[in-house]
Amino acid sequence: MTLESISGLIATACGMAFIWPQVFRIYRRRSVEGLSATTVLIGLVNPVLWTAFGYSTGRSLAVFANTNVGIAFILIAVRMAQMKAVNPFVAAAMFVSTVVYCLVMNQISPYVVGVTGLVVSTPMFVPQLWKAIRTRHLYGVSVWSNLLFSVQCCFWVVYGIEVEEWLYIYPNAILLPCGVIIAWRVIRSRRLSAGAVEDHPS
Numbered sequence: 097m098t099l100e101s102i103s104g105l106i107a108t109a110c111g112m113a114f115i116w117p118q119v120f121r122i123y124r125r126r127s128v129e130g131l132s133a134t135t136v137l138i139g140l141v142n143p144v145l146w147t148a149f150g151y152s153t154g155r156s157l158a159v160f161a162n163t164n165v166g167i168a169f170i171l172i173a174v175r176m177a178q179m180k181a182v183n184p185f186v187a188a189a190m191f192v193s194t195v196v197y198c199l200v201m202n203q204i205s206p207y208v209v210g211v212t213g214l215v216v217s218t219p220m221f222v223p224q225l226w227k228a229i230r231t232r233h234l235y236g237v238s239v240w241s242n243l244l245f246s247v248q249c250c251f252w253v254v255y256g257i258e259v260e261e262w263l264y265i266y267p268n269a270i271l272l273p274c275g276v277i278i279a280w281r282v283i284r285s286r287r288l289s290a291g292a293v294e295d296h297p298s
Contacts, residue, residue, distance in 0.1 A: 100258035103251045110248035112161045115139075115168040118241035122175050130234030130282070131172075133182045134223035139169040140187060141194040142220060145213035148198035152206035218267040221245070221274040228281040232288055239279045246275030 122128050143166030150158025170191075176182035201208045228234060249272035256264030 098258075100255060103254040103258060107248050107251035107255055108157065108161055110244050110251065112164045114241050114244035114248055115165055115172075116241075117244070118238040119168050119171050121238040121241075122172060122236055125236065127236040128172075128176050128179050128181045129236040130227065130231065130285075131176065131181065131236050132224040132227045133176065135221055136169065136172055136176060136182060137187060137190055138216060138220045138223075139165075140173050141190050142213060142217050143169065144191065144194045144198060145209055145216060148202055149206055149210040149213055152202050152209070214267060218270060221271055221278070225274045225278055228278045232281075232285045234282045234285040235289075237278065237282045239282050242275040242279040242282070244275075246272050246279070249275065 118131075122131070143162040147159050147162040147166060150156070150162060173182055173184075173187045177184040177187060197212075198209055201212070224237075228237070249268040252264050252268040253272065256262065256266075256268070
């Protein structure tokens with residue numbers, strides 16, 4: 097197997113898996129503390145764009161992978177809506193309007209939808225990064241999700257270099273450090289919280 101195929105397979109696998117530790121955490125721990133509503137809302141519509149693009153261009157793997165991520169973000173959005181961390185009407189309106197946009201724009205050019213997906217996905221984790229930097233209350237944020245996200249970005253960069261395609265390199269090179277920094281902030285937050293409990297056992 098070539099480096100191109102290996103990096104593409106690993107990136108795809110991580111891209112499908114990265115969000116599920118976050119889903120499991122918020123449902124198991126019953127907390128969405130520290131999650132950015134903006135990142136979740138972007139994550140809700142972004143897979144719709146890439147699923148539509150994949151379907152229109154005959155890329156079944158992209159359809160499968162992004163449908164998987166989309167379902168995960170729907171589950172996160174539902175949980176956040178239940179805990180009043182996300183407005184359910186805003187989330188539903190964004191999701192439906194994105195579906196309508198894809199149906200209309202695909203008739204013009206699927207690549208318009210693809211470019212829209214690129215524009216939307218590039219800053220996707222920046223709000224979560226900003227929230228992680230500003231607060232130490234990150235109990236609801238999954239370390240593993242963010243680490244897997246960074247691994248995914250790393251291998252997409254490698255893949256992009258191999259196929260000489262900047263559309264893979266550019267957004268993932270920007271997003272790669274976001275997941276690492278968020279994971280580091282979450283680990284630090286938990287250590288500080290553990291230390292506070294030891295200092296004040298009552």
